[in-house]
Amino acid sequence: MDNIKDTVLEVIYSILPIAIVITVLQFTIIWLPMEAFVQFLIGVLFVGVGLILFLLGVNVGLLPVGEMIGSALTKTKMIGVIVLFGFLLGAVVTFAEPDVRVLSSQIDSVSGGAIPQSILIMSVAIGVGIFVALAMFRIVFNIPMIYLLAGGYALVFIMAALTPSNFVPISFDAGGVTTGPLTVPFILALGVGVATVIRGKSASSDGFGLVGLASIGPILSVLILGVIYG
Template sequence: MENVKDTFKEVAAAILPVTIVVIILQVALMRLPLEALLQFLVGVVFVSIGFFLFLLGVTAGLLPVGELIGKKLPKTKKSWLIIGTGFLLGLAVTIAEPDVRVLAKQIDQVSAGEISSGILVMAVALGLAIFVAAAMVRTIFSIPIHYMLIGGYVLVFALSMFVPDTFVSISFDAGGVTTGPMAVPFILALGVGVASVLRAPSASSSEGFGLIGLASIGPILAIMLLGVLFQ
């Protein structure tokens, strides 16, 4: 019951400020048609209900299962299985990520179908999956995260010199949308779970953090490589 109350407060804190600002703008400046305002308010109700149920599901299901998988995998003592599971989970949650779908649909519309939403979703999913697997490698072998981050972004900025400007812009948006409500809870919980089991003098469960920031480099590189193919 306490979890339900906390979730309700989170939803209210997220939705109410936006609703209040729009209503103030409506009264003071915009004067939108009454029908549009009513549609907005109905949308707020639906979003609030959906967000509430989603957060309950994340807390009750995604986070515990992700962390449990992360804790069970290292006990197999098979590095390839941990890395492979990270890849498959990264692929699956990105394909299911609603933010990625929204971006892909918008790009499909703007490009008049030249860059199809299906190709974009798969490129983003593969990019993130590869870097989630790389993050598992980092955790297993205690590789300092700044080495991988610096190397990843050096590659990003080097590649950006050979990619059309349109794809550079899309690539950074793709890196942002992968940090959405499906990918973050599951992948972060997986990383923390793996790191908590692989404790060593040089490693702790805190090493599970930073995984999302590292993984988001993958979609940027994937879209840039896609841009090279589209040239």
């Protein structure tokens, strides 16, 4: 019950400021049609209920399961299995990420179908999967994160110079949407689970940094799409 109460309060504190600001603007400056304002209030209610249910699901299901999967994979002591399932889980959870689907539909709309929605989602998912697998490899062999981040972004800047300019902002947005409400908790829990088994509870912080590393993958994959479609 405490978990439900804390989640409800967290959502209220998150949504209330924007609801208050838009309400003040409505009756002082913008004066939207009352029908549109009522739709906004209904939307706020739906978003609030949806966020409460979603956060409860994350806390009850995604986080514990992600951590248990990471622990179980590490106990196999098979590096290939850890890396392979890191790739598969990173790709699959990205397919389910709502932010990725919003971005892909927007790009499909403004490009007139020149960049198919399915191709963009698939390339982003593969990019995340590859870098989550790389993150698993980093945790196993204790490779400093700075080396991977520096190398990854150096490759990003090289690819950006070779890609048509209109693909560059799309690629960075693709990196941003993968840090959504579904991908982040699962990948973080997975990394903490792997790091905890390998180097003990005191070193479980080694599991962090996966999201920053994983966000490089979709940037590179969309830049590669730019080379292909450009």
